[in-house]
Amino acid sequence: MIKTVNPLFKIIIVLLAAIGFAGRVYSQHSGLASIENAIHTGEHKKAKAALENMKNKAFTKPDKALYNYLLAQCYNKNNQEDKAYSLYLAAKKLYLAIDSTDRAMDINFDLAYMLHAQEKNKSDYNKYLDEYIAYTKKTNNPKKLSERYARLAVFKIDTEEYKEGLAYFRKAKYYLKFSDNPEVASTIDINLASLYINDLNKPDSALFYLKKNLRYLTGNKDREKQKITQICHNYVNQAAAYYYLNDHKNAISCLKKADSVPLKDDILKTKMFIYEFLYKNYEAAGDYSNAYNYLLLNKKFSDSIKTEDQNIAINDIQTKYRTKEKELENIKLKHKNKNKTILLYIYTGLLLSAIVIGWLILKNARRREKISRQEKLIEEQKFEKALKDYELNSIDIMLEGQEKERQRIANDLHDNLGSMLATLKINFENLKLRKNELRDEETRLYEKTDALIEEAYQKVRRLAHAKNAGVFANEGLIPAITKLAQKISVPGKLVIQVSPFGFDERLDNTLEIAIFRIVQELATNIIKHSQATEATIHLTHHDDNINIIIEDNGTGFDKEAIEGSDGMGLQSIQKKVGQLGGTFTIDSTPGNGTTIIIDLPL
Structure with a gap:
C-alpha cells in the first residue's frame, strides 16, 4: 500500500525544481x-x-x-x-x-x-x-524551447494542473532530441520524479528518474562540486520513494548518503529533515533504538533552528530599538542645531552678498579697462590704416610722377631734339646732293656724319615712341610683355614664355602700365636671383578679373627669411597689388622653384 506523501518532502522537490531552472x-x-x-x-x-x-x-x-x-x-x-x-x-x-x-x-x-x-x-x-x-x-531554437517548456511544466505542476504539466514535459523532451542540453534533461528528470511521487503516487517511476538524475549530478567532478545541494536532495527523494514502497533498508541507506554530503546552505533545516526521516524509517523497520537516537538528533537540530530563529528575531528587535533610539537622538540633535543652522545661513547669506557685490565691482572695473583697451586698439588700427593709405598714396604719386616725367622727356625728345635732328638730316641730304663738288675726303666725312645723324634720329624716335613706359601705344599690354620676354631670354640659359588668354580688348592705359611694371620687376628678379632655365608668364582675363601667374624652375627661397627685408622688391610689388585691390601670393621653398600668383579685379 502506498503511504501518504510527506508534506515536507514535497517542499524539497518544489525548491529543487525552482533552482534547477534558474536562468x-x-x-x-x-x-x-x-x-x-x-x-x-x-x-x-x-x-x-x-x-x-x-x-x-x-x-x-x-x-x-x-x-x-x-x-x-x-x-x-x-x-x-x-x-x-x-x-x-x-x-x-x-x-x-x-x-x-x-x-x-x-x-x-x-x-x-x-x-x-x-x-x-x-x-x-x-x-x-x-x-x-x-x-x-x-522561438525557433530547440535548446531554448526545451528549457522554456520544462519551466512551464514545473509551473503547471506546482499549480496542480498536472495534465498541462505533463504535456509541457513531453514538448521539452521532444526538443531535447535536437539540442545538447544535459542540465535541462536532468532537471526534467527530477521534476518528473516530483510529479510521480507527490501527485501521481507512482514511486517506482519516481525512482527511475531520480537515479537517472543522480548519474548526471555525479558523473562529472566539477559538476558534483557545484551541485552538492541537489545531490543531497536527490538521496532524500530516493529515500522517500523507497519509504512509500516499504523498502526501509534502501531508504535508510539513501538518507545516510544524504547526511554525508557536505552542504553549504540550509544545513540545520536539511539535517533536521534527514534525521526525522531516518527516525520514521527505523521506526517502521522495528529498529526502535536507532529510531530513538535519530529522534533525539531531530529534536536537537529542531531546537537549534528555533534558537537561531530566536536569535535572529532578537537581533532584529535590537536593531529596530537601536534605530529608533538613534532617530530620537537625531531629532534632539536637529533641534539643537536648528538655531546654529539659522545663524549659519544668515552669516553665509551676508558673506555671499559681500562676495557678489565685490565681484560686481571687480567685473565693472575690468569691463571699463577692457573698453579702454578696445578704444586704444581702435585708435592704433586707425593710425595704421592712415599710415598704410599714406604709403599707398605715396607710391601712386611716385609712379604717376615717374610716368609723367617719362612722358615729358619722350615729348621733348620727339618735339624738340627730334625736330632738330630731322632738320640736321635734311641739311646733310642737301650737302649729299652737292657731294660731287666736294673732295673725296670731305665726301667720306659727310657720309659718316650722315650715318651718325641717322642712327641718333632713330634712337630718339624709339625713345619717343616708348613714352608709355614700355607699353607700346599702338600694340598694348600683351605685345609689350611678349617683346620683354624675348629681349631678356638668353638661348641656352633662360627661356621665358608668355601664355595670354582672354585679352581680346585693350585695358585702361594706367592699368596696363601698372601690370607691365609688375611683370617687368618680377622678370628682373628671375634673372637676378632665381638661377632658373625656364620661366612662364600666364596672363588670363576672365569676366571682371585678371589673373597673373609667374613661375620658374629656379632655386626658390625661404619666404620667412625675407620677411622684414626688402625681399627683392616683392614688398613694393605687394603694396602696389594691394592698392589695385588685388591679392599677391608666393609659393616657394628652397630647391623647388617659385610661383607667384596675382589676382586683380577690374
Whole structure:
C-alpha cells in the first residue's frame, strides 16, 4: 500500500525544481559571474553580501541588468518579495532596452513563479506567464524551447494542473532530441520524479528518474562540486520513494548518503529533515533504538533552528530599538542645531552678498579697462590704416610722377631734339646732293656724319615712341610683355614664355602700365636671383578679373627669411597689388622653384 506523501518532502522537490531552472547569463564582469555561480550552487547569503558591497559600482547596461536580476533572486530567497519584485522589473526594463528579449522573458517566468508562490491574484502572475508562453511559441531554437517548456511544466505542476504539466514535459523532451542540453534533461528528470511521487503516487517511476538524475549530478567532478545541494536532495527523494514502497533498508541507506554530503546552505533545516526521516524509517523497520537516537538528533537540530530563529528575531528587535533610539537622538540633535543652522545661513547669506557685490565691482572695473583697451586698439588700427593709405598714396604719386616725367622727356625728345635732328638730316641730304663738288675726303666725312645723324634720329624716335613706359601705344599690354620676354631670354640659359588668354580688348592705359611694371620687376628678379632655365608668364582675363601667374624652375627661397627685408622688391610689388585691390601670393621653398600668383579685379 502506498503511504501518504510527506508534506515536507514535497517542499524539497518544489525548491529543487525552482533552482534547477534558474536562468544563467554570465557577465563580462568577473565579480558578477562569481556571484551568479554562488547563487546557482545555493550560496544565497554569500551572494547577497557580495552584491551589497557592489551597489555603488558603475556598471554597463548589460551588467546592471544582471546585477538587479541576481539581487532580486537573493531577496526572493530571503522572502523579501516586494524588493525582489521591483528589482525583477528593473532588470527586465534594462534587458528590453538592450534588445535582450530572451532574458526579459525569462524574468517574466520568475515573476509569475514568485507571485504565484505568494498566492497573489491570478491576474498578477498570469499576465507575465501569458507573455512568456506567447514568446516561447515564437522561438525557433530547440535548446531554448526545451528549457522554456520544462519551466512551464514545473509551473503547471506546482499549480496542480498536472495534465498541462505533463504535456509541457513531453514538448521539452521532444526538443531535447535536437539540442545538447544535459542540465535541462536532468532537471526534467527530477521534476518528473516530483510529479510521480507527490501527485501521481507512482514511486517506482519516481525512482527511475531520480537515479537517472543522480548519474548526471555525479558523473562529472566539477559538476558534483557545484551541485552538492541537489545531490543531497536527490538521496532524500530516493529515500522517500523507497519509504512509500516499504523498502526501509534502501531508504535508510539513501538518507545516510544524504547526511554525508557536505552542504553549504540550509544545513540545520536539511539535517533536521534527514534525521526525522531516518527516525520514521527505523521506526517502521522495528529498529526502535536507532529510531530513538535519530529522534533525539531531530529534536536537537529542531531546537537549534528555533534558537537561531530566536536569535535572529532578537537581533532584529535590537536593531529596530537601536534605530529608533538613534532617530530620537537625531531629532534632539536637529533641534539643537536648528538655531546654529539659522545663524549659519544668515552669516553665509551676508558673506555671499559681500562676495557678489565685490565681484560686481571687480567685473565693472575690468569691463571699463577692457573698453579702454578696445578704444586704444581702435585708435592704433586707425593710425595704421592712415599710415598704410599714406604709403599707398605715396607710391601712386611716385609712379604717376615717374610716368609723367617719362612722358615729358619722350615729348621733348620727339618735339624738340627730334625736330632738330630731322632738320640736321635734311641739311646733310642737301650737302649729299652737292657731294660731287666736294673732295673725296670731305665726301667720306659727310657720309659718316650722315650715318651718325641717322642712327641718333632713330634712337630718339624709339625713345619717343616708348613714352608709355614700355607699353607700346599702338600694340598694348600683351605685345609689350611678349617683346620683354624675348629681349631678356638668353638661348641656352633662360627661356621665358608668355601664355595670354582672354585679352581680346585693350585695358585702361594706367592699368596696363601698372601690370607691365609688375611683370617687368618680377622678370628682373628671375634673372637676378632665381638661377632658373625656364620661366612662364600666364596672363588670363576672365569676366571682371585678371589673373597673373609667374613661375620658374629656379632655386626658390625661404619666404620667412625675407620677411622684414626688402625681399627683392616683392614688398613694393605687394603694396602696389594691394592698392589695385588685388591679392599677391608666393609659393616657394628652397630647391623647388617659385610661383607667384596675382589676382586683380577690374
